[in-house]
Structures are given as C-alpha cells and as structure tokens.
Amino acid sequence: MAVTLAGADSPGEHLQLAAFTAAAAVFFIWVGRRQRSTGRSLIAPNETTRTADRLVPPPPPTRGHRTAGCVWIGVGGIFVLPAVFNVVAAIRGLIG
Numbered sequence: 657m658a659v660t661l662a663g664a665d666s667p668g669e670h671l672q673l674a675a676f677t678a679a680a681a682v683f684f685i686w687v688g689r690r691q692r693s694t695g696r697s698l699i700a701p702n703e704t705t706r707t708a709d710r711l712v713p714p715p716p717p718t719r720g721h722r723t724a725g726c727v728w729i730g731v732g733g734i735f736v737l738p739a740v741f742n743v744v745a746a747i748r749g750l751i752g
Contacts, residue, residue, distance in 0.1 A: 670745045673739075681736045681739060688726065690725070691721055691722070693725070695722050
C-alpha cells in the first residue's frame with residue numbers, strides 16, 4: 657500500500673525514511689511558526705543593519721509572510737504522515 661510505495665524493504669530502511677521525513681517536518685513547522693509569529697521572512701531578521709553612517713530599520717511585518725508561515729506549517733504537516741506510516745511499517749517488520 658502506501659508503505660510499499662516508499663521503496664523500503666527492511667525495518668531499518670523504514671526507520672531511516674521515518675527519521676528523514678520527521679526531520680523535514682520539524683524544519684518546515686519551525687520555519688512556519690517563526691514566520692507566522694514574526695511576520696517577517698527568515699532572510700530579513702528583526703535586527704537593524706548598519707550601512708555606512710546610518711542604521712537601516714528592518715522591514716515591517718507583513719500579512720503575506722504570516723500567510724506563508726501558515727503554508728509552511730501545512731507543508732510540514734504533510735511530512736508527518738509518511739513518518740508515521742514508516743514507523744508503523746518498521747514495527748510491523750520487526751514483529752511479524
């Protein structure tokens with residue numbers, strides 16, 4: 657079924673795939689939560705920048721960045737499901 661589509665045959669391969677997809681899920685959810693809470697991109701942090709003889713303030717928070725944060729959280733949520741399926745497949749491979 658869905659687990660056989662992953663191409664893993666042994667429980668160890670299933671656990672490797674589960675670890676990779678869980679790490680991707682954690683990363684995308686972290687990015688999304690940070691972007692949603694600050695309203696700023698990860699590239700443009702909240703700090704002022706010094707250029708030559710003056711300070712440049714950070715860009716203001718935008719609704720678009722908050723919306724993008726929600727999208728990143730959704731992408732991270734999509735990666736959670738394969739991680740769960742691969743853990744279950746590894747357990748089934750070890751038990752029976």
